[in-house]
Amino acid sequence: MNQEEHLSANDVTLLQLGRRLQADGYHFITPTPLTHKWVNQRSGQHHAKCLRDVFGWSRPFATGLIDVDEQRQLQDAGVLECEGGLLKSRVRWSSLDDLLLVHSGFPTDSQDAVFFGPDSYRFAQVIQRHLQDSFAPIRRAADVGCGSGVGAILIARARRDAEVLALDINANALRLTTVNAALAGVSNLTARHSDVLQDVEGEFDLIVANPPYMADPAARTYRDGGGAFGAELSLRIVEESLGRLAQGGSLVLYTGVAMVEGRDAFLDALRPMLDRPDFGWTYREIDPDVFGEELLTAGYQRVERIAVVALIVTRMV
Structure with a gap:
């Protein structure tokens, strides 16, 4: 079975993002929610400076960190959302050996959150x-x-x-x-x-x-x-x-x-x-x-x- 055939257009966009992150050598190990919270509260860690901050640490970021066309595509697919004048990813990408797995962004407050940790x-x-x-x-x-x-x-x-x-x-x-x-x-x-x-x-x-x-x-x-x-x-x-x-x-x-x-x-x-x-x-x-x-x-x-x-x-x- 070709898994991609069963994906919606929005999820194909999500898959393409995963492939792009893999090609770029992205790597992130997800900690406990408490550790995640503490690290993000440190001075200078409130806003994203790189893709690992965006898709790993779930930090908000300003327009310009991601290519404009890619940003628009991710917004249209519901991957990125506006929050207080900044953008934030609704998902995280985590590494497990050579695998890269998408799951819910931090914090995982919603009833249908998909947890990884x-x-x-x-x-x-x-x-x-x-x-x-x-x-x-x-x-x-x-x-x-x-x-x-x-x-x-x-x-x-x-x-x-x-x-x-x-x-x-x-x-x-x-x-x-x-x-x-x-x-x-x-x-x-x-x-x-x-x-x-x-x-x-x-x-x-x-x-x-x-x-x-x-x-x-x-x-x-x-x-x-x-x-x-x-x-x-x-x-x-x-x-x-x-x-x-x-x-x-x-x-x-x-x-x-x-x-x-x-x-x-x-x-x-x-x-x-x-x-x-x-x-x-x-x-x-x-x-x-x-x-x-x-x-x-x-x-x-x-x-x-x-x-x-x-x-x-x-x-x-």
Whole structure:
């Protein structure tokens, strides 16, 4: 499938921008939102001086930094918007190894924001390690809650003969995933609307997911995992995935866990589902303490730390 054939005229403009940035040697590693905010608040960092400032740091800029014709084309495509007499990009472009991925500009306040950040890099490492360690054939794979498409694109590039589905309920995520897939040159990936796995049929040899795992008062789709501490969606993904794994197939879940009084309630909830003879599984903490600032927010008063974990479940029979 030629990904570019499925793009609107505006998204073709976005794809062309990505190709131009790649050709220019653009490189940007996206930090946490708090780090992004702090860096942009430094003296002399309020306005963009180069394309990395525009499309990485999401800083506003005056007319003249970008070629006039290109600026007009990007404005017409909705990539650039006016803000206080200056221009600002509505998207960011982030580097992951040799990939360049488009996602929402900073700050990610909108309900349909498409997030990319440090979790995306760790998620990518978990997938890459699994693909290197596993010799099981992958004929069909799914990235549940694909966001910018990181998981789906990595799988599609590593297993060119596999059918890879990038699934999300956010139309903006599906749109940007398709742009990113086209830029990555993968033809075996399809972006489809699905609430977890409810809207797709059949079994999968690999299911990956990096779901939202925070309790977000604003209920932003990319961030709110549901439940008291954001674990509801992660548990649902595990529950739905177990019955959809082909023999020898695996679920690779990267998520966050709120630790309360030294207890991992997420792991406690997983055990009844996973302690069965037909499944083998591993569970490990990748980072014991992330997003510490969230402990100051309402609802997290009893939480000691937020850890990120990797769960890998394989159907044995």
